Amino acid sequence: MTKNRYDAIVIGAGPGGAPCAALLAKKGLKTLLIEQNNRAGGKAMTVSKKGFRYELWPVAGGPMYNSRFEEILKELDLESGLTTHEQHVALYYPDAQGAYQQLAMxxxxxxxxxxxxxxxxxxxxxxIDEAGMMEIAKFAVETGELTPYDIDQLDNVTLQEYLDRYNLPQSFFSLLGMQSNIVYVVPIDQLAASEFIKTSRDMTQNSAGYYSKGGYGRLFERCVEVFEKLGGEVVYQARAEKIMVEDGQITGVKTNKGTFSSPIVISNAGIQPTVLKLVGEEHFDKGYVNRIKDLVPSLGLMGIRYFLNKPFFKEGFNMAFSDNSYLNTERSLKIGAGEFPDEFLIFNTIPSNFDPELAPPGKQCVLTSTLCPADPDMENNQAFWDKIDESMDRIWPGFSECVEFKENYSTKHVSDLTRDQVLPGIGGECIGLGQVVGQCGKYKPSATAPVRGLFYVGCDAGGYGCGTHQAVDSAFNVAQIVEMYHQLH
Ligand SMILES: Cc1cc2nc3c(=O)[nH]c(=O)nc-3n(C[C@H](O)[C@H](O)[C@H](O)COP(=O)(O)OP(=O)(O)OC[C@H]3O[C@@H](n4cnc5c(N)ncnc54)[C@H](O)[C@@H]3O)c2cc1C
Incomplete structure (x- = not known):
């Protein structure tokens, strides 16, 4: 049975879909939001257990000020709710003896x-010695002088290729390798230099390490609350099974909770699942399908949620890296094949250090991660979790003594929660589409699909930046494209 007719249907209430739906409702479109989970947030969802509120894995964002986060809150007449921590980030790098030393920021x-x-x-x-400092200063000054046009010319230059123009000290190179891995979750020799420079500039000028009061996912839940106030309709635990097309024109969405009709569908389900599964290859020309199949995802993350019987970390966000642990392509392939380096790159967030209400008094939840392939079917998950346990105690002696209980998570959990696996080895990606050369900037897939009335929103199209910020950027850009399409048709 076909239920009500809508101007637009958004599939997915992730960081891309939830703000996009709210913006469309604000623009006056009769909009339906379909979400397979029981709440908004996608990969940045906040959950509760035993008095803790936390994300399922470490999530913190940036830029904080003058950001798309601030903009969406303002646009939806919401109080800020953005928060951070005075000691928001600490970096750890080993000294000559191999003991990790902290740089608090x-x-x-x-x-x-x-x-x-x-x-x-x-x-x-x-x-770093004086000669190294001079080279870093040269790199910083020359990069700072690049115009937007210059940066666009770097869409097809990898960050490693860009850095190789300088004679940078290894430890500084490792720092940038770690940033490539944590902010974009791709190997340093694949990351598009343009994406790195634009986003690093945003974060340097406007600070990073943002969190949201009540949990990171609250930002997206609040978008849906406003969406409903504006007359939008939400159906949770509704899984889009098919996006319907007739004569090259979108007609609606079939879900486990009924069929909904609309000439416009905006999919937050990922570009590959949307084209290859929800719409179906037969509705696109072969060249487009091949291009979609060739798109490369970001790497995945896997890790452990630790629940402590006393506070251990003072900072909001901790990152430990070494010259051996940041990933380039060679290292990431080895990790995928089970050949682990001596050290893992480890990072963690502590939600209650951003908002004390998120843990029972005197307790702490620590969400940790390391990088891995995006494959949801990896067979050596336990080896990753064992190595993370070992790394936590080595880098932060005494940590394991505070652990009351813990939960492991993997790329399979990420995929099950948010993105269907439609191609081998893909589905558990951390970000979405990888921000790698050939699919960033002017090479990024268009948010307007080659089927009338179909659009993509979220990290796979329409935005740039770090994870959730990229998704919200896409929400603004895609809502504008859809509004125009709606008016013209
Ligand atoms: C371990 C981990 C750590 C991360 N850390 C950070 C971080 O520190 N900072 C940061 O900014 N980002 C981080 N990210 C990345 C960030 O969460 C993602 O980039 C962002 O959530 C992508 O937003 P999106 O809207 O594109 O997609 P998603 O978050 O994947 O949302 C997609 C939504 O669509 C829904 N959906 C999918 N298919 C269907 C269907 N068929 N029917 C109905 N609903 C459907 C999903 O349930 C989901 O709600 C992290 C991600 C992971 C996995």
Whole structure:
């Protein structure tokens, strides 16, 4: 039975879909939002257990100020709710004896001038001599002078190729390798230099390490609350099974909760699942299908949620890396084949250090991660979890003594929660489409699909930046494209 007719249907209430639906409702479109889970947030969803509220894995965002996060809250007349922590980030890098040493970073204000004392501490912590500092200064100045046009020319240059123009010290290169892995979740020798420079500039000028009061996923739940106030309809636990097409024109969506009719569908389900499964290859020309099949996902993350009987970490976000643990293509292939390096790149967030209400008094939840292939069918998950356990205690001695209970998660959990596996080895990706050369900037797939009335929203099309910020950027851009399409048709 076909239920009501809508101007637009959004599939998925992730960081892309939820704000996009709210923006469309605000623009006056009669909009339906279909979500397979029982709440909004997608990969950044917040859940509750035993008095804790937390994300299923470490999530913190950026830029914080002058960001798409601030913009969506303002656009939807919501109070900010954005929060951060004075000691929001700590980095860990090993000294000559292999003991990890901390560099604590206090939260900079927007457009704060460079802090020479902090920069000197950073150089000392990375063991960089005067010649190395001069080369880093040259790299920083020349990169800072690039115009938007210059940056666009770097869509097909990898970050590693860009950095190889300089003679940077290994420890500084490793720092940027770690950033490639944590912010974009791709190997440093695949990341598009344009994407890195644009996003790093945003974060340097406007601070990173943002979190949301009540849990990161609250931002997206709040978007859906406003969406409903604006007259939008939401159906949770509704799985889109088919996007219906007649004569090259979208006609609606078939779900386990009924069939809904609309000439416009905006899919947050991922570009590959949308084309290859929900719509079906037969509705696209072969060249387009092949291009979609060739798209490369970001890497995946897997890790452990630790619940502690006492607070252990003071900071909001901790990242530990070494010259051996950041990933390039060779290292990521080895990890996928079960050949682990001596050390893992480890990072974690502590939700209650951003918002104390998120843990029972005197307790702490620590969400940890390391990088792995995006494959949801990996067979050696236990080896990853064992190595993470070992790394946590080695980098932060005494940590394991505080653990009351823990839960493991893998790329299979990520895929089951948010993205169907439609091609071998893909589905458990952390970000969505990888921000790698050939599919970033002007090479990124268009948010307008070659079927009338079909659009993509989220990290696979329409935006740039770090994870959730990219998805919200896409929501703004795609809502504008859809509004125009709606008016013209
Ligand atoms: C372990 C991990 C750590 C991360 N850490 C960070 C971080 O620190 N900072 C950051 O910014 N980002 C982080 N990310 C990435 C970020 O969460 C994603 O990039 C972002 O959520 C992508 O948003 P999206 O809207 O494109 O898609 P998703 O978040 O995947 O949302 C898609 C939505 O569509 C729904 N859906 C899919 N298919 C269907 C269907 N057939 N029917 C109905 N509904 C459907 C899903 O249930 C989901 O709600 C992390 C991700 C992971 C996995």
């Amino acid at each position: 206090t939260r900079p204000e927007p457009d704060a001038p460079p802090n020479p004392e902090f920069m000197m501490n950073q150089m000392k912590w990375l063991g």
